[in-house]
Amino acid sequence: MADEATNGAAGAESAPQGPQFMVHKLYLKNVSYEAPGVPAAFQEQAMPQLQLNLNQKVGRMEADMYEVSLTITLTCTINEKTAYLAEVEQAGIFGLSGFDDASLDMMLGSHCPNVLFPYARQVVSDLISNGGFPPFLLQPINFDAVYAEQLRQRMQQAQQQPVIGNA
Secondary structure (H helix, E strand, O other), X not given: OHHHHOOOHHHXXXXXXXXXXXXXXXXXXXXXXXXXXXXXXXXXXXXXXXEEEEEEEEEEEEOOXXXXXXXXXXXXXXXXXXXXXXXXXXXXXXXXXXXXXXXXXXXXXXXXXXXXXHHXXXXXXXXXXXXXXXXXXXXXOOXXXXXXXXXXXXXXXXXXXXXXXXX
8 A cells, every 4th residue: 555655666766777778968079061073073974982981989978978979971972083071970978877898888889879870860961962962861770780890800809919928
């Protein structure tokens, strides 16, 4: 009866807390757009070549607060001349607590970039359209696969480093 009167609050306090994830802030950290080939690029008949670069950074702010940033750089060339270059750094402040080290690393390396991506994607699309070029829809990115590849590379590098031991 007491639990009913407090709406289960007493039971909630004694229940163990699991891992907690919170988005505190999402923001645009850096934007750059250049179109050195304009207006000549609008007259070109060749197929544009696109090069996409992706980078992510993680920084610890406080005990359970992290800044994660996702940078997308898209370069379009036509006949080997740069038509445009769009770079967007979308960032966020995330609260993560109660995670073991491996899960925390995965959350920062995969889940947080997944949260940031739609915002960065929209800014890239708007920049290109506002620059007078045909709309560009950045395809989804499998950040789980990107994270798995980064983890594999880290493990490979750790294995290649010489072990210094006591002789």
